[in-house]
Amino acid sequence: MSADASPPAVRATYRHGDLREALVAAGLQMAEAGGPAAVVLREATRRAGVTPNAAYRHFADRDALLRAVADAAQGLAADRMEQAVAAAARVAGPAADVVAGPTIGLAKDPAADTAFDPAAGLAADARRMLRGVGTGYIAFAREQPGLFRTAFSVPDHLANSADPVKAGALGRTPFQILGAALDAWAAAGILPPERRANAELYAWSAVHGLGMLVIDGPLRGLSADMVTAATSRLLDMVERGL
Amino acid sequence: MSADASPPAVRATYRHGDLREALVAAGLQMAEAGGPAAVVLREATRRAGVTPNAAYRHFADRDALLRAVADAAQGLAADRMEQAVAAAARVAGPAADVVAGPTIGLAKDPAADTAFDPAAGLAADARRMLRGVGTGYIAFAREQPGLFRTAFSVPDHLANSADPVKAGALGRTPFQILGAALDAWAAAGILPPERRANAELYAWSAVHGLGMLVIDGPLRGLSADMVTAATSRLLDMVERGL
DNA sequence: GTGTGATTGTAAACATTGTACACTTAGCCA
DNA sequence: TGGCTAAGTGTACAATGTTTACAATCACAC
Known part of the structure; x- marks a missing residue:
């Protein structure tokens, strides 16, 4: 759990570029490690280098994110x-x-x-x-x-x-x-x-x-x-x- | 969700009597309504009229409670x-x-x-x-x-x-x-x-x-x-x- | 270019949850 | 009767999902 793949993901631009995709990707990582219960919204935003609430621009709630991750899976x-x-x-x-x-x-x-x-x-x-x-x-x-x-x-x-x-x-x-x-x-x-x-x-x-x-x-x-x-x-x- | 079965469960005695059983029963109620994810430890203790930590005298953690509920199910x-x-x-x-x-x-x-x-x-x-x-x-x-x-x-x-x-x-x-x-x-x-x-x-x-x-x-x-x-x-x- | 409006992100805050630590109460047995 | 110990309480903390208000930026008509 120490050296994880993504660095704190410092971002130069204000806009992320493709946050939705990044959140799903992070969600997949977490799902891979711990199943659906491990898909936590805040952690996903963290890995994407973004504020928790940014996720709500792309998903209605945690459940919507989880569903997107499930589709990708x-x-x-x-x-x-x-x-x-x-x-x-x-x-x-x-x-x-x-x-x-x-x-x-x-x-x-x-x-x-x-x-x-x-x-x-x-x-x-x-x-x-x-x-x-x-x-x-x-x-x-x-x-x-x-x-x-x-x-x-x-x-x-x-x-x-x-x-x-x-x-x-x-x-x-x-x-x-x-x-x-x-x-x-x-x-x-x-x-x-x-x-x-x-x-x-x-x-x-x-x-x-x-x-x-x-x-x-x-x-x-x-x-x-x-x-x-x-x-x-x-x-x-x-x-x-x- | 308004008038639920169990009243706040006011208890006269210090000891509950059979808290373990009460927690499992409450867990079953919650599981019935919302599956395993709905089994929440604090709510179970609430329904049993007991402090959250009291549960830890009978279950190592939430997961242990959940397993007991699963067995009962x-x-x-x-x-x-x-x-x-x-x-x-x-x-x-x-x-x-x-x-x-x-x-x-x-x-x-x-x-x-x-x-x-x-x-x-x-x-x-x-x-x-x-x-x-x-x-x-x-x-x-x-x-x-x-x-x-x-x-x-x-x-x-x-x-x-x-x-x-x-x-x-x-x-x-x-x-x-x-x-x-x-x-x-x-x-x-x-x-x-x-x-x-x-x-x-x-x-x-x-x-x-x-x-x-x-x-x-x-x-x-x-x-x-x-x-x-x-x-x-x-x-x-x-x-x-x- | 330059405003202007919609997108996308941030900041601060709140209720809830699981759980640890230290304490108190009361049942039971020598 | 006294004390050991199981069973509950109180306080506290970090983490999560989510809301409300605000700021930065892009995109495009003029």
Whole structure:
């Protein structure tokens, strides 16, 4: 806690330049270290080298600041998820669409095998994609518990799930990334149309629940290996049950 | 916020009698109204008719009080779950040998049963029980969002999941109630033994995730019907995927 | 250029909170 | 009866969110 990143932030000009951004950035730092409760308005202004009240020119109150920080955190979560999805796709290699790692046996049509059946290829891709989404989500929860809690336990509405302020570098929000994976499932024919509606909720619920329980719920303290295994098995359950 | 339950609580005796209990009770009230963040130590002492510092004779700090409140809230959750489990069992009709309540040891002699296929009866009972657990959990989240958040998002360890202080009136903690339902699944042969281990985590994750998302996550604002439907479909997924 | 008005920041102040330290009261037991 | 000790009180302090009044600056029409 001694030599922190930002120096007292002495500022020459009267105007800050982009105080709003600076406050959110400071908020992210604090959220990273201590979750949503650690996002304190005065400290944010301090780090921005500004008087406490200056924050009120950009945010109605502390809660508004916290929400902005939460949105930014969701963007970071989206980045981590995109990364995991990309990694999962890459694992497949150039040609082989063989199942990755812990994917349990769920082959539908035993006729289709390696390369010939295009539908099987689509299905394998879709499964990989969804696993990537879940893996990335849990990875973010484990790697950045403070940001995770900030991102996903600050009250918000479903209607805002696609708000661009929550998007990652690639322009998609976590919810949209998940939705895309489920669309892929539907397109590949492994998710019956009648079950596509609201499937986000179920998949998200499962993974979000694990994330919360792992980082600050009754399941805290599980070893990394246990969490990895649990994630894998949870995803198995989702795949089987969707 | 005007005429609150407890009068200023004027006290004749110097000793309070059971201050600890009074503080937890006050904390529960506040948690009910505003979640964990609303549990404020000074206000609790105020409601108990006592000086702020008196609380420090019973709790190391605000966090210790909050944890005690969370434990009590888990007990209330357990009560709601037991109720739902019992209701689910009752639905089965008088013939069923379903025993609600804390009875976990299932019938040992499969011969004795009303239906023809005893195994099928056991399986149906087990499914009903698990659905009851999930339904009760979500019902608690919806009926008491503040208590739910307090109960299940205050950091704790898995090792404490069976701590009697978290138990409901029937003596079981939420985790134990869930575990009993899964035991019933295993006993009925609908949960392969190799999948029984840690199955609590997956089932809990799914339902807990839905609970969190519904009450103060991105899914807040869904109508009651939508939540009911989502709960049912989520439980379908769990049943299919466990 | 130069006023003029809206933006953005500052100054001072207040109620509330968690918590430490030193004290008092009263229940209990030898 | 006397004293030990648990349980409450009083005072105090630093920190936080937030309000109200004021000052500096930018931006732009003239």
